[in-house]
Amino acid sequence: MTALLEVRNLSKQFTSAGGPFRKARAMHAVNDVSFDLPKGRVIGVVGESGCGKSTLARLILRLIEPSAGTLRFDGQDLRAKSPGEMRRLRARMQMVFQDPYSAIDPRYTIARAVLEPFKVQGQKPTQLPAEEVAALLSMVGLSPGLASSYPHQLSGGQKQRVGIARALALRPSLLVLDEPTASLDVSVQAQIISLLQQLRDELGLTFLFISHDLRLVRYFCDEILVMYLGRVVEALPDTDAAARHPYTATLRESTFAVDPKQRRVITPLEGEVPSPFDLPPGCAFADRCRHARAICRTDTPALVAHDGHAVACHNPL
Amino acid sequence: MTMLEVRDLEVAFGPIAPLSGVSFSLSKGETLGIVGESGSGKSLAAMSVLGLLPLSGGRITAGSIIFDGQELAGLPEPAYRKLRGGRIGLITQNPMTSLDPLQKIGPQVDAVAVLHLGMTSAQARARTVDILGTLRIPEPALICNRYPHQMSGGMKQRIVIAMALAADPDLLVADEPTTALDVTVQAQIIRLLDDLVKERDLALVLITHDMSVVAQTCDKVVVMYAGRVVERGTVTAIFDAPQHPYTQALIGCIPGAAGADEHLTSIPGTVPTVLNYPKGCPFHTRCAHMQPICTTDVPAFVSHNDSAAACHFAGDMK
Amino acid sequence: MTSTTGVASRAMAGFGKSALGRAFGSWLGKIAGGFLILLLLMAIFAPWITPFDYAAQDLMNGNTPPAWPHLLGTDRFGRDVLSRVIYGARTSLSVSATAIAISVSVGMTLGAAAGYFGGLFERVVMTVVDLTWSFPDILIALIFVAIIGPGLTSTMFAIAIAYLAQFTRLTRAQIVQLKRETFIEATINLGARPSHILLRHLLPNAIAPVIVVGMLAIGDGIVLEATLGFFGLGAQPPTPSWGAMMSSGTAQLFLSPWVIIFPGVVVAVTVVAVNLFGDELIRALDIRDRIRGA
Numbered sequence: 069m070t071a072l073l074e075v076r077n078l079s080k081q082f083t084s085a086g087g088p089f090r091k092a093r094a095m096h097a098v099n100d101v102s103f104d105l106p107k108g109r110v111i112g113v114v115g116e117s118g119c120g121k122s123t124l125a126r127l128i129l130r131l132i133e134p135s136a137g138t139l140r141f142d143g144q145d146l147r148a149k150s151p152g153e154m155r156r157l158r159a160r161m162q163m164v165f166q167d168p169y170s171a172i173d174p175r176y177t178i179a180r181a182v183l184e185p186f187k188v189q190g191q192k193p194t195q196l197p198a199e200e201v202a203a204l205l206s207m208v209g210l211s212p213g214l215a216s217s218y219p220h221q222l223s224g225g226q227k228q229r230v231g232i233a234r235a236l237a238l239r240p241s242l243l244v245l246d247e248p249t250a251s252l253d254v255s256v257q258a259q260i261i262s263l264l265q266q267l268r269d270e271l272g273l274t275f276l277f278i279s280h281d282l283r284l285v286r287y288f289c290d291e292i293l294v295m296y297l298g299r300v301v302e303a304l305p306d307t308d309a310a311a312r313h314p315y316t317a318t319l320r321e322s323t324f325a326v327d328p329k330q331r332r333v334i335t336p337l338e339g340e341v342p343s344p345f346d347l348p349p350g351c352a353f354a355d356r357c358r359h360a361r362a363i364c365r366t367d368t369p370a371l372v373a374h375d376g377h378a379v380a381c382h383n384p385l
Numbered sequence: 386m387t388m389l390e391v392r393d394l395e396v397a398f399g400p401i402a403p404l405s406g407v408s409f410s411l412s413k414g415e416t417l418g419i420v421g422e423s424g425s426g427k428s429l430a431a432m433s434v435l436g437l438l439p440l441s442g443g444r445i446t447a448g449s450i451i452f453d454g455q456e457l458a459g460l461p462e463p464a465y466r467k468l469r470g471g472r473i474g475l476i477t478q479n480p481m482t483s484l485d486p487l488q489k490i491g492p493q494v495d496a497v498a499v500l501h502l503g504m505t506s507a508q509a510r511a512r513t514v515d516i517l518g519t520l521r522i523p524e525p526a527l528i529c530n531r532y533p534h535q536m537s538g539g540m541k542q543r544i545v546i547a548m549a550l551a552a553d554p555d556l557l558v559a560d561e562p563t564t565a566l567d568v569t570v571q572a573q574i575i576r577l578l579d580d581l582v583k584e585r586d587l588a589l590v591l592i593t594h595d596m597s598v599v600a601q602t603c604d605k606v607v608v609m610y611a612g613r614v615v616e617r618g619t620v621t622a623i624f625d626a627p628q629h630p631y632t633q634a635l636i637g638c639i640p641g642a643a644g645a646d647e648h649l650t651s652i653p654g655t656v657p658t659v660l661n662y663p664k665g666c667p668f669h670t671r672c673a674h675m676q677p678i679c680t681t682d683v684p685a686f687v688s689h690n691d692s693a694a695a696c697h698f699a700g701d702m703k
Numbered sequence: 704m705t706s707t708t709g710v711a712s713r714a715m716a717g718f719g720k721s722a723l724g725r726a727f728g729s730w731l732g733k734i735a736g737g738f739l740i741l742l743l744l745m746a747i748f749a750p751w752i753t754p755f756d757y758a759a760q761d762l763m764n765g766n767t768p769p770a771w772p773h774l775l776g777t778d779r780f781g782r783d784v785l786s787r788v789i790y791g792a793r794t795s796l797s798v799s800a801t802a803i804a805i806s807v808s809v810g811m812t813l814g815a816a817a818g819y820f821g822g823l824f825e826r827v828v829m830t831v832v833d834l835t836w837s838f839p840d841i842l843i844a845l846i847f848v849a850i851i852g853p854g855l856t857s858t859m860f861a862i863a864i865a866y867l868a869q870f871t872r873l874t875r876a877q878i879v880q881l882k883r884e885t886f887i888e889a890t891i892n893l894g895a896r897p898s899h900i901l902l903r904h905l906l907p908n909a910i911a912p913v914i915v916v917g918m919l920a921i922g923d924g925i926v927l928e929a930t931l932g933f934f935g936l937g938a939q940p941p942t943p944s945w946g947a948m949m950s951s952g953t954a955q956l957f958l959s960p961w962v963i964i965f966p967g968v969v970v971a972v973t974v975v976a977v978n979l980f981g982d983e984l985i986r987a988l989d990i991r992d993r994i995r996g997a
Contacts, residue, residue, distance in 0.1 A: 116567035116568060116569065117567055129892060131888060131891065131892060154894075155894040155895075155896065156894060157894075158892055158893060158894035159893075159894055162892065162893075163889070163892050165885045165888070165889055166885075167885050170884045170885040170886060171885040171886055171889050172886055172889075173886045173890075173904050173908070174908070175907055175908060184890065184893065184895075185893045185894075187899075188890070188893050188894050188895040188896070188899055189893070189894050223655040223656075224655075225655055226655065231889070234889070234893070238893075253422040253423055253594070253655075253656050254422060254594060254595075254596075254635065254638055254639065255422060255634060255635065255638050255651065255652040255656070256652075256655060256656070257638065258637075258638035258649040258650060258651035258652070259651040259652070259653070261640070261649055261651075262648075262649055262651050280567070280568065281568075282568070283597075283639065283640045283641050284640050286640065286641060287640030287641055287649070288640070318569060319568060319569065321572070322568045322569045322571065322572035323568060323597075324572070324575075324597035324598060324600065324601045325597065325600065325601070326596055326597045326600050326624075326636060326639050326641070327600055327624060328600045328601070328603075328620040328621050328624050329621070329624075330600075331600075331601055340537045340538070340539050340540070340567070340569075340570055341537075341567070
């Protein structure tokens with residue numbers, strides 16, 4: 069299996085300049101992330117707010133410039149591309165955004181929004197524009213009659229379908245999904261997830277799926293990366309693999325079962341995600357970890373694979 | 386002992402009736418979940434109980450709300466003000482906007498006991514420290530001198546809960562209390578609310594869109610759709626054998642609910658808004674089992690074990 | 704929903720007929736808008752509707768009070784006040800509108816570039832623009848008068864520069880806010896060039912509030928034009944200008960008050976009408992928050 073996307077030691081550091089009234093601060097939004105995304109696979113990136121999962125998505129697409137690391141897409145070094153080359157390459161790597169409400173220009177009709185990818189790439193649709201619009205809208209389960217509507221006339225779920233149609237217009241091979249259902253109603257979430265699954269099978273797409281919802285990631289993905297404060301703390305080779313990192317275990321425990329007979333007396337994780345600014349040395353999770361030892365507060369654990377299951381912990385479960 | 390009983394509640398904003406025929410009841414030590422999607426009227430039901438409708442121009446046009454034997458529908462605002470924050474506590478969705486950013490935590494919580502229990506500020510502070518302690522907030526006396534912006538989201542939500550508890554309420558209304566929080570923090574807060582209900586013998590109305598939260602915390606469930614109750618019953622009855630197609634779909638569309646590899650149930654179409662609530666059964670526009678009668682007649686409740694569903698064909702389908 | 708998108712989608716028809724129609728919907732909008740249209744027609748058709756030549760002197764009939772045939776009386780040279788007020792509308796409106804048009808075009812370009820590119824460029828542009836704001840309008844006018852002499856050109860430049868900062872800041876604020884919208888990120892991710900982002904997405908969404916503020920500024924421009932005219936820095940005789948007319952009327956304030964009152968009333972009513980109609984437009988487009996944000 070060849071990797072469509074190869075991410076190596078990808079890091080992003082945001083710095084806020086100091087001034088007379090404040091110290092300069094550095095934040096490692098994404099820290100030394102490496103993984104391979106093989107063609108046709110779905111990798112889920114899961115973590116809580118501030119773990120860097122959305123930044124990771126934008127680094128991979130070079131919507132944010134990485135501070136360090138390499139990115140290879142289909143064998144090509146993305147970070148070596150000139151702006152012009154990068155613009156053309158974007159046709160092959162697309163993104164679906166979290167907030168469908170602001171993902172379409174409010175002044176654009178749906179038809180114009182769906183044809184915009186062709187316009188910016190200087191491509192002609194293979195069929196007549198009106199036919200192309202109808203085909204794309206039907207592909208995402210929308211009535212072609214919506215072509216002349218404006219975004220504000222559509223529901224959230226419909227807008228997200230338009231977002232997907234726009235992303236797929238140029239037939240990309242990689243689709244980065246940044247919490248595509250987080251701002252939708254649960255019943256609509258299921259529609260969008262089913263649509264994405266169907267499109268993946270029909271078009272042979274490769275997905276990187278960003279989510280805070282472990283249940284959804286387990287359902288939708290083949291592999292899971294668990295992130296905590298900018299680092300991948302565990303890479304589960306399949307969704308049923310037993311958690312080896314204490315954080316992954318807690319995340320699983322905190323996810324409620326949808327069954328009143330399975331009321332677990334969970335021991336919730338104490339404390340909350342610490343500030344990502346100026347992190348202390350050692351494992352970022354040490355302060356909340358029940359199994360933390362002295363070494364956890366001094367040395368940052370490396371992500372070490374064992375039988376394809378990687379975990380960054382001095383004391384894995 | 387029944388703490389709250391809502392019967393055939395109907396709410397109108399001018400000519401629009403976003404809520405009709407809403408009934409539920411709950412007793413001390415019980416948690417009632419009101420579950421539904423956006424626009425289902427679940428938050429409006431809570432606002433009606435709290436007498437907050439006039440603020441946004443709504444009014445109760447029919448039905449009654451009986452709280453501990455007292456009729457609340459039509460209660461004048463001054464009387465309501467005594468109840469709200471006093472015997473009825475409120476926990477809102479967004480802790481960031483429920484706290485005054487310019488005031489320290491201590492005085493904000495103290496004010497509730499001073500206002501509703503007539504305590505002196507010293508007594509109130511002692512009580513605040515005590516409550517913060519029971520909410521497992523470390524170093525409560527120190528926290529009192531902090532400002533809201535110095536605290537994390539989960540900690541702020543605990544402060545909001547402390548304010549709701551400060552006047553020793555009998556009824557607590559929590560509107561999506563964990564939606565804005567991370568998963569691990571959500572688990573902490575839900576567990577905390579659960580303990581409070583048991584320890585203090587509270588009646589808790591929990592408004593949520595999340596069936597898993599309902600499954601984990603509630604004793605009774607009211608499922609709302611397009612301004613109406615479509616099913617109500619005990620939590621075990623609702624989850625074991627949901628009778629209404631909407632309830633079934635709401636459980637089925639959560640990944641992993643029906644089993645790890647089972648397909649998601651998705652409901653076609655979109656949630657109706659208050660401006661286009663369907664006639665007849667509100668769910669008929671999205672229901673796979675729709676029959677002609679569903680488009681014209683509002684279904685009556687059909688009981689089944691410990692639940693009742695408003696569906697013309699309840700019990701006939703699985 | 705983020706405010707900009709919501710607002711923009713409601714103002715989606717943009718600055719089209721529907722918004723103007725809605726502005727005319729209320730009775731205030733009808734009165735104010737009607738007056739402005741009347742004023743505009745008067746300015747355009749001045750040569751055909753004025754009863755007398757605005758410059759024709761009739762020294763025998765100086766300072767006559769309002770009566771037939773001089774409906775608004777005559778000034779001390781016996782010139783017809785009504786004719787001069789009508790021609791004055793031409794001067795005031797054209798000077799103010801041209802100046803604001805220059806100001807809006809330059810301000811939008813600078814503001815859009817500053818907001819889009821950011822960084823050092825933005826800081827330099829905004830500092831320079833803010834500097835123009837810190838000078839009193841009259842002082843700016845005096846500088847132009849000193850360089851190119853008194854007259855309508857100086858007035859025009861003075862007005863254009865006086866309001867430049869407002870349009871630059873407003874446009875920049877819009878662009879900075881719009882840049883954070885998901886649809887901009889989505890379009891960049893489609894591979895769009897900066898020019899496409901700026902011209903097809905940012906500017907069209909930013910334009911409505913700038914146009915409305917521009918329209919409101921025309922009212923202010925009329926006052927500034929009148930002020931400069933009053934001090935003799937603007938329109939030079941015999942060009943009729945409301946400000947200059949009032950200035951010439953001060954000498955006989957008690958003898959023939961109509962010379963100063965009528966142009967004064969027209970300035971006041973025009974400014975009030977512009978503001979009322981502008982308010983109605985803001986309401987119709989639902990952009991109050993965006994204007995305040997600048």
